[in-house]
Amino acid sequence: MNQHDLLNIRHASLADAKTAMSDLLKSRPSHYSLEAPLYNDPHMFRIDMEEIFQKEWLFVGMTSEIPKKGDYFTVEIGQNPVLIVRDAEGKVNAFHNTCRHRGSVICSEHRGKVANLVCPYHQWTYDLKGNLLFAGTEMSKDFELKQHGLKSAHCKTAGGFIFVCLAKVAPDDGFDDYLATLEDYMEPYDVENTKLAVESTMYEKANWKLVLENNRECYHCSASHPELLNTLLEWDDTEDPRASQEFLDHYAEQSAQWDAEGIPHEHKSFGEVQRNRIVRMPLKKGTQVMTIDGSTASDKLLGRIKNRSLGSMRILHLPNSWNHMQSDHFIVFRVLPISAQETIVTTKWFVHKDAVEGVDYDPENLRKVWDATNEQDKVLGERNQMGINSIGYQPGPYSETYEFGVINFLNWYAHTMQKNLAGS
Numbered sequence: 002m003n004q005h006d007l008l009n010i011r012h013a014s015l016a017d018a019k020t021a022m023s024d025l026l027k028s029r030p031s032h033y034s035l036e037a038p039l040y041n042d043p044h045m046f047r048i049d050m051e052e053i054f055q056k057e058w059l060f061v062g063m064t065s066e067i068p069k070k071g072d073y074f075t076v077e078i079g080q081n082p083v084l085i086v087r088d089a090e091g092k093v094n095a096f097h098n099t100c101r102h103r104g105s106v107i108c109s110e111h112r113g114k115v116a117n118l119v120c121p122y123h124q125w126t127y128d129l130k131g132n133l134l135f136a137g138t139e140m141s142k143d144f145e146l147k148q149h150g151l152k153s154a155h156c157k158t159a160g161g162f163i164f165v166c167l168a169k170v171a172p173d174d175g176f177d178d179y180l181a182t183l184e185d186y187m188e189p190y191d192v193e194n195t196k197l198a199v200e201s202t203m204y205e206k207a208n209w210k211l212v213l214e215n216n217r218e219c220y221h222c223s224a225s226h227p228e229l230l231n232t233l234l235e236w237d238d239t240e241d242p243r244a245s246q247e248f249l250d251h252y253a254e255q256s257a258q259w260d261a262e263g264i265p266h267e268h269k270s271f272g273e274v275q276r277n278r279i280v281r282m283p284l285k286k287g288t289q290v291m292t293i294d295g296s297t298a299s300d301k302l303l304g305r306i307k308n309r310s311l312g313s314m315r316i317l318h319l320p321n322s323w324n325h326m327q328s329d330h331f332i333v334f335r336v337l338p339i340s341a342q343e344t345i346v347t348t349k350w351f352v353h354k355d356a357v358e359g360v361d362y363d364p365e366n367l368r369k370v371w372d373a374t375n376e377q378d379k380v381l382g383e384r385n386q387m388g389i390n391s392i393g394y395q396p397g398p399y400s401e402t403y404e405f406g407v408i409n410f411l412n413w414y415a416h417t418m419q420k421n422l423a424g425s
């Protein structure tokens with residue numbers, strides 16, 4: 002068998018897997034968990050990467066992580082190393098982190114600062130806009146620097162959030178409307194004047210969709226998250242049918258305060274099937290932020306915020322991020338799949354850029370609640386994966402009241418996958 006035949010077989014099996022994926026999604030009952038291959042099969046995972054992670058807008062990080070010219074961080078989107086760098090004009094650019102000579106990764110550090118981007122292999126040198134400046138003296142006479150600039154990825158920023166998209170043509174689907182609202186809702190926080198205080202990276206032996214599903218419901222919270230529930234209310238929607246009168250009164254009181262202070266809070270959602278949502282919710286009465294006892298995490302409030310009890314603004318971006326923006330710090334979460342049953346969850350805590358570690362904030366205090374919560378969720382996700390791998394697994398029903406967020410997520414996933422498969 003020659004290489005051509007081998008490639009054909011691989012393509013045929015991928016095409017078969019795409020048909021199977023499409024059939025599984027078409028025939029799925031929408032209020033049930035998915036069939037096992039969608040959570041554990043390597044072919045299905047490859048399709049997730051090609052059709053979702055290589056085609057949709059992804060959250061990668063915050064602009065205040067790279068405040069100055071030449072500051073960069075790197076991220077791996079499946080097998081695609083990507084580089085996010087601030088240029089001399091202050092613009093944030095995303096490039097495929099692969100050299101145009103023989104393909105070496107250019108920046109191998111997770112973050113850093115450079116004057117130019119120099120490939121460590123044979124020192125080809127690019128500027129911060131990806132133009133090739135220097136390729137030694139040994140290339141042929143007709144070699145053109147201009148033809149060998151770094152390949153860029155789509156990159157957009159709003160309200161301090163950085164999104165990238167690896168597709169040739171980035172999907173629209175109301176994304177710019179979402180970015181305009183994000184800019185508006187993030188204005189009080191003045192992200193450019195914040196700094197990364199703590200970062201955690203967690204490796205989870207679970208499919209990325211299980212990580213998202215777990216985050217989209219709080220059915221599991223009372224049994225698993227004692228630290229989080231000191232401050233978090235178990236529902237995160239004003240329309241939640243379970244909301245008690247006590248909650249509604251608390252909400253009315255808080256939202257009147259937000260209105261008086263000009264703090265945006267109304268629930269907004271974007272995308273044909275809800276891809277993004279933004280909503281501000283109160284935290285438990287008498288608490289300020291998500292610390293163990295609900296009191297201050299950092300002495301310096303963010304931006305123009307005056308009220309310590311601002312609740313938390315939750316921002317969802319499918320497929321890979323959820324966030325909690327509070328009065329004195331905010332927390333962003335990023336999900337990146339590694340394989341069918343492995344995922345990396347990165348959590349970052351930001352405080353005011355003038356807040357002094359050990360004086361205005363204690364990093365251990367800042368991170369404690371979500372470190373504990375992430376650890377608990379990791380265990381839940383891994384157990385979920387193990388059970389799904391069993392021949393005894395059969396998709397089970399979601400609760401429409403407790404798990405509507407999971408139903409929404411899978412509706413988005415199924416819709417987006419079908420749309421992208423049809424276009425590919």
Ligand code: 3BY
Pocket residue numbers: 215216217218219222233237323
């Ligand atoms: O991100 C949150 O606030 C929570 C954690 C558990 C459920 N989810 C909506």
Ligand code: FES
Pocket residue numbers: 100101102103104105120121122123124125
């Ligand atoms: Fe980058 Fe050779 S691979 S300079």
Ligand code: FE
Pocket residue numbers: 215216221222226374378
């Ligand atoms: Fe949880």
